[in-house]
Every structure is written in structure tokens, then in C-alpha cells.
Amino acid sequence: MIENILLIMGVGAFVTPLLGYLLGDRERYLGVFVAAVHLFALGYIYWSLLMRGTLKDMFYLFSSPVSSILVFDPLSLFFVTVFLIVGFIASVHSIGYMSHDRNLTIYYTLFLLMMLGLVGLSMAYDLFTFFVFWEAMAISSYVLVAFRYHLDEPVEAGMKYLIMSGVGSLLVLYAITLVYGFVGSLRVDFIVQYVMAYATFQGIEYLLVPAMIVTLLLVGFGIKAAYFPFWTWLPDAHPAAPSPISALLSGIVIKAGILGIMRFVLPMISNIPQATAFGTPIYVVAILTMTVPNIIALMQDDIKRLLAYSSIVNIGFILIGITSYVYGSPYYGAASALSHVFSHALGKGLGFLAVGGIIYSLETREIKKLRGLGRHRPLTALALTMALLSLAGMPPLPGFWSKWLLILSAIHSGLWWLAFVGVFNSVLAVLYYLWLIQRLFFAEPTEYVLQSREVHPAIKVSLMMLMGLMVIIGLYPQIMYQLSFAAASVIAPLLHT
Amino acid sequence: MINIFNLSTGEALMLSSALLIAVGLFAIITRRNLIRMIIGLEIIATGVNLNFIAMSIFKHGPNIDPTAHALTVISIVLDGALVGVALALTLVVYRKFKTLDTDEIRKLRW
Numbered sequence: 001m002i003e004n005i006l007l008i009m010g011v012g013a014f015v016t017p018l019l020g021y022l023l024g025d026r027e028r029y030l031g032v033f034v035a036a037v038h039l040f041a042l043g044y045i046y047w048s049l050l051m052r053g054t055l056k057d058m059f060y061l062f063s064s065p066v067s068s069i070l071v072f073d074p075l076s077l078f079f080v081t082v083f084l085i086v087g088f089i090a091s092v093h094s095i096g097y098m099s100h101d102r103n104l105t106i107y108y109t110l111f112l113l114m115m116l117g118l119v120g121l122s123m124a125y126d127l128f129t130f131f132v133f134w135e136a137m138a139i140s141s142y143v144l145v146a147f148r149y150h151l152d153e154p155v156e157a158g159m160k161y162l163i164m165s166g167v168g169s170l171l172v173l174y175a176i177t178l179v180y181g182f183v184g185s186l187r188v189d190f191i192v193q194y195v196m197a198y199a200t201f202q203g204i205e206y207l208l209v210p211a212m213i214v215t216l217l218l219v220g221f222g223i224k225a226a227y228f229p230f231w232t233w234l235p236d237a238h239p240a241a242p243s244p245i246s247a248l249l250s251g252i253v254i255k256a257g258i259l260g261i262m263r264f265v266l267p268m269i270s271n272i273p274q275a276t277a278f279g280t281p282i283y284v285v286a287i288l289t290m291t292v293p294n295i296i297a298l299m300q301d302d303i304k305r306l307l308a309y310s311s312i313v314n315i316g317f318i319l320i321g322i323t324s325y326v327y328g329s330p331y332y333g334a335a336s337a338l339s340h341v342f343s344h345a346l347g348k349g350l351g352f353l354a355v356g357g358i359i360y361s362l363e364t365r366e367i368k369k370l371r372g373l374g375r376h377r378p379l380t381a382l383a384l385t386m387a388l389l390s391l392a393g394m395p396p397l398p399g400f401w402s403k404w405l406l407i408l409s410a411i412h413s414g415l416w417w418l419a420f421v422g423v424f425n426s427v428l429a430v431l432y433y434l435w436l437i438q439r440l441f442f443a444e445p446t447e448y449v450l451q452s453r454e455v456h457p458a459i460k461v462s463l464m465m466l467m468g469l470m471v472i473i474g475l476y477p478q479i480m481y482q483l484s485f486a487a488a489s490v491i492a493p494l495l496h497t
Numbered sequence: 498m499i500n501i502f503n504l505s506t507g508e509a510l511m512l513s514s515a516l517l518i519a520v521g522l523f524a525i526i527t528r529r530n531l532i533r534m535i536i537g538l539e540i541i542a543t544g545v546n547l548n549f550i551a552m553s554i555f556k557h558g559p560n561i562d563p564t565a566h567a568l569t570v571i572s573i574v575l576d577g578a579l580v581g582v583a584l585a586l587t588l589v590v591y592r593k594f595k596t597l598d599t600d601e602i603r604k605l606r607w
Contacts, residue, residue, distance in 0.1 A: 181552030
């Protein structure tokens with residue numbers, strides 16, 4: 001049964017401390033076990049789906065006596081696949097990157113607990129189950145950001161992240177209480193039926209409560225997904241975390257907010273006849289989320305901070321898809337947003353992991369000290385270049401395919417201005433990506449680069465695996481499109497039924 | 498217009514939970530001491546949990562709906578975990594910076 005995947009991750013998370021105790025001084029090799037758990041979970045899903053036959057039209061509900069409901073549908077499959085792939089590669093990377101740190105048992109336990117939370121999030125079908133996994137994911141990520149607590153920056157950034165994200169989770173919980181009070185159930189399908197009945201039979205003044213619920217959910221998820229007014233924690237927290245954790249945070253944890261919007265908010269919005277009233281704020285937020293951090297990113301001299309701002313820009317790109325969902329092309333909108341989730345998870349994951357390799361060998365994050373890296377550390381420089389080119393949207397890489405679909409979906413729903421702003425920001429982002437690539441390859445090596453040490457083999461292996469995956473997805477984008485279109489078909493048809 | 502002297506139990510609890518959430522948000526926005534901010538976070542959590550109970554009464558009258566109470570207990574446990582992590586981090590912050598004032602803990606903007 002597919003729900004056993006939660007059991008696999010949970011057992012992994014509880015065996016890890018025991019194993020760490022047994023390993024003693026060799027606890028850095030726990031990463032092998034954690035990576036094996038991810039690979040086993042990923043293999044288990046696809047194996048059990050193959051045993052059942054088709055990947056399409058699957059919809060398995062698992063209910064339990066305490067009104068907690070799990071589901072495994074194409075949307076879950078999409079997010080579980082993305083989460084486990086990035087989690088697997090980040091755990092392989094951790095073996096090398098974290099090899100000089102202490103307390104690694106705690107690190108790997110929290111790592112698996114965070115992945116358990118993420119996998120649970122993608123399978124949750126009622127709001128409270130979602131909230132429980134949300135908190136599991138969030139609390140572990142606060143500790144992981146502040147993991148190197150002997151340094152100043154992670155502690156500060158972790159505290160800031162905790163307070164902002166804590167308020168966000170509590171606002172989500174407040175919205176959940178309101179849903180419970182006015183709908184009487186927390187299941188997605190019951191909520192959608194209720195909203196439809198409410199909006200059809202009653203006047204616009206009765207839309208106040210649904211509007212309040214949707215607003216609270218958008219703010220709460222927005223603090224996690226870090227779009228326009230709520231992104232202030234992200235440029236501090238993502239650079240401060242250890243690099244594999246940065247890759248996880250930027251690649252998949254902020255996508256959990258997008259998952260919440262996809263699973264719960266969009267079906268609610270799209271069944272209200274006055275849906276475009278909610279569309280206007282999302283439209284404005286999408287434009288501001290793309291433009292403002294893009295301009296700030298131009299001025300950064302810290303490479304991890306630059307990538308963190310670029311994550312916010314990409315959340316803005318994902319919001320293009322969500323806006324066109326609300327404005328009348330739900331299927332293409334959702335599919336394009338999901339495929340950008342996929343390609344950004346791979347691209348930004350590779351970006352942060354490559355920077356992790358650079359930090360491992362140079363122990364600096366300043367861009368001006370990285371000049372000429374391409375001649376002495378070709379693998380990490382090549383990985384970073386590939387990540388940046390994919391984020392910029394160069395044709396044979398996954399970033400191109402998803403951005404192309406995003407612009408098409410915006411045009412399909414008649415949002416010409418949004419499409420234009422998207423293209424403009426894409427070009428603006430290419431500016432600083434190319435500037436960085438030029439520094440990496442066409443400058444004389446600095447003394448830091450000349451004195452750099454060899455990259456740990458585990459880091460090399462993880463970078464090569466992710467680069468290979470990106471080349472495969474880039475050459476065969478059907479894999480990404482099939483997953484994301486199947487997932488979009490779960491949320492899109494609700495508009496017309 | 499709501500007559501505040503003639504409220505049912507559910508309405509009274511809903512209003513007070515909204516008030517608690519407002520107080521907590523006010524505390525987080527205006528205070529500059531980390532402990533006070535965490536207290537604000539906890540006040541919001543209390544308000545939200547109270548709202549669960551209020552909604553259960555609002556929906557079902559005097560008959561008790563066990564779902565809301567079960568969910569409230571779980572969410573109290575989650576808040577406990579959150580505040581535990583928050584206080585542990587506060588301790589580390591105090592050891593590093595010798596202050597809890599967020600204006601002085603500055604490399605970051607709050």
C-alpha cells in the first residue's frame with residue numbers, strides 16, 4: 001500500500017538516532033542510510049504504482065478513525081517525486097559537506113523528519129492533517145537553519161525565520177478553525193461543495209467569510225512560500241543554513257506553500273463566481289514578487305544571497321501560473337506552475353549544492369573571491385553554470401520548458417501584461433546570471449581559488465547525479481510535462497463541475 | 498450591530514479569541530524583546546485554540562463535538578514544540594549576543 005511510504009520515512013527518522021549511537025565517532029556515514037531511505041521510498045512508490053497498473057486516474061483515499069484523511073493522487077505523486085529526488089541528492093551531498101561538523105545524528109534525524117513532513121504534506125487530504133505535517137516540517141527546518149549554532153548568522157536568521165514562519169502557521173490554523181466552524185468538515189471535497197453551494201444560493205455579502213478564509217490561507221502559506229510582502233526572512237535564512245539545507249529550503253520547502261495553495265486555496269477560489277476579485281491581488285503580488293527581488297539581486301556580492309533572491313523571483317514566476325489559473329485557463333495555469341516547481345527544484349537545488357561544493361573548497365561566499373574558479377575546480381563551476389543557465393531559461397535545460405509553458409499559459413488567459421513582465425524579469429535575471437558565469441570562467445584566478453582544496457567525492461557524486469538528471473529532463477521534457485499535467489488535472493476540472 | 502451585552506457563549510468566545518490574536522500580533526509587531534515576541538506568539542496560539550472551541554460551540558450548541566477538542570489538544574502539543582524550539586534558540590541568541598533586544602542583534606533587519 002502506498003501510504004506505507006510515511007511509515008518508511010517515519011521508521012527511518014526513528015532508527016537514525018539509534019544508528020548514530022551505534023556508529024559513535026563515525027556518525028558522518030549516517031548520510032548513506034538517510035540517502036538509502038529516500039531512494040527506497042522513491043522506489044517503493046513507483047514499484048507499488050506499477051503493481052497496481054496505470055499511473056493515470058489514480059485516487060486512493062486512506063481514512064482512519066480520527067478523521068484524518070490521506071490521499072494519493074497525481075498531485076501527491078508529483079510533489080512526492082520532486083521532494084524525494086531533491087532530498088536524496090541533498091542527503092548524498094551532506095555526507096561530504098557536513099563531514100567536519102559535530103552532532104550529525106541530530107542533523108540527519110531532523111533531515112528525515114523534515115522530509116517526512118514534506119511527504120505527508122503532499123498526501124494530506126484534510127486541512128488538519130496538512131497542518132500537523134506542516135508543523136513537523138517547519139519546526140525541523142527552524143532547527144536545521146540554526147544548526148551551526150557556534151556562528152552568529154545562523155542563530156539570528158533561524159530566530160527570525162522562526163518568529164515569522166510561526167505567525168504564518170498560526171494564521172493558517174486560524175483559517176482552519178474558521179473552515180471547521182463554517183463548513184463543519186476539513187476535507188477538501190466537502191469544503192469545495194460547501195463553497196459552491198454558498199456562492200450560488202447567497203448574495204455577495206455572504207462571501208465575507210470565504211474571503212476571510214482565503215485571505216488568511218494566502219497570507220499563511222505566503223509567509224512560507226515567501227512572496228511579495230512576506231519574503232523578508234528568506235534572504236537571511238537560506239544563506240545562513242548549511243548548503244544541503246539551503247538546497248532543500250529553496251528547492252522544496254518553500255514549494256510546500258505552493259502545494260497548500262494548489263491543494264486547498266485554488267479549488268476554493270475557482271468555485272466562487274467572483275473569482276477574479278481574488279485574482280487581482282494575486283496578479284499584483286506576482287508582478288511585485290518577480291520585479292523587486294530581481295532588482296535587489298543585482299546588487300548582491302554574496303553568492304548564496306543572490307541565489308536566495310533568485311528563489312523569490314522564481315516563486316513570482318510560479319505565481320504567473322496561479323494567476324492564469326484564476327483568470328480562466330485553470331488547466332494550463334496549474335500545469336505550468338507545477339512544471340516550474342519541478343524545474344526550479346532541480347535548478348535551485350543544483351545551484352545551492354554547487355555553491356556548497358565551492359564553500360567546501362574555498363570557505364568563502366563572496367563573489368569577487370570566486371573569480372576564475374572554472375579553471376581550477378571545473379566540476380563545481382560547471383554545475384553552477386548549468387544551474388544558472390537552467391534558471392535563466394536556456395533552451396536545452398528544464399528551466400526553459402517550464403518558463404515557456406508559463407508565458408504560454410499567461411497569454412492563453414489573456415494576461416499580456418503579466419506575460420510581458422515575466423519575459424522582462426527573465427531577461428533581467430539573465431543579466432546577473434551571465435555576469436556570474438563570466439566571473440567564474442573568464443577571469444584570472446584569485447589566490448583563494450589557487451589555494452582551494454579538493455572537493456569531497458560525495459559532493460562530486462551528488463552534483464553529477466543532479467546534472468545528469470537535468471540533462472535527461474531537458475532532453476525529454478515529456479517526463480516533467482506528464483507528471484505536471486496529470487497533477488494539474490486533479491485541481492483544474494473542479495472549475496466546471 | 499452586535500449587542501455585546503447579549504452574546505451567546507460561542508459568539509463571546511469567538512470575539513475574545515479574535516481579540517487575543519490581535520493582542521498577540523500587536524505584541525510581535527511592536528515589542529523588541531525576543532521573549533516578549535515569543536509570548537506574543539503564544540497569545541496568538543491560545544487565541545486560535547480558543548477559536549476552535551468557540552466554533553465547536555457555535556456549530557453544535559451545547560452538544561460537544563469531539564473533533565474540535567481532539568484537534569485542539571493536538572495543536573496545543575504542536576505549540577509546545579514550537580515554543581520549546583523558540584526558547585532554546587533564544588537561549589543560544591542570549592549566549593552569543595548578551596542581549597535579547599532585536600535592534601541590537603543586528604546583522605539582520607527585523
